[in-house]
Amino acid sequence: MGSGSQQAHWDSVYAAKGETEVSWFQETPSPSLELLHLVARSSSAVIDIGGGESRLVDSLLAGGFENITVLDLSAKALAAARARLGDKGNKVKWIVGDVTEWRPSETYDVWHDRAAFHFLTDQNQQTAYIQRLQAALRPGGHAIFGTFALDGPEKCSGLPVTRYSAESLSVLLGADFVLIDSRHHEHSTPWQTVQRFQFSTFRRCA
């Protein structure tokens, strides 16, 4: 799928389904928050890649974070998240775009991605993503990835995914990124099925 058709896919998903009707919905994104709080302070510049309608941004704002960016392919998803936040949404930088084509104009202390990277099944797209990560994450900063685990689902939202262990992700990211934390997580969908995730944190070499 090209970038335009991917965007159309995700916009149609978010147009057709309410926030709590998608398999990836979380009332509170606890695994992400636990890992974020281990490496970030409220002054940290945090970017949520493929943030969609996630409530991570709500929790970060409630925790006093003041430098938050959310990037997603879907303008519909970001508009819905922004509307949910009301005036607080004005404190967030919202970027509509494909992460694999994005040209970062600033650097971040923390890069977070839950369930976006695993949709990149093509090696060129994965390489382009990692180039953006290298351009946007400051040396000494941290990248947190939540992806389907090796025994997780093979598809999501009708699209194929690449499944990872912390170790296979580490190999893909390369020697610049040191694995400092890895966890298994069982996500309960709104219809009570279980999806196995891995969450891992990497520190970018200074």
Ligand SMILES: C[S@@+](CC[C@H](N)C(=O)[O-])C[C@H]1O[C@@H](n2cnc3c(N)ncnc32)[C@H](O)[C@@H]1O
């Ligand atoms: C399964 S949803 C997860 C949303 C959110 N991270 C969460 O945890 O609720 C995947 C998200 O990744 C976004 N996405 C997929 N491919 C992308 C890309 N190449 N660039 C930016 N966003 C992308 C989709 O629009 C969608 O919002």
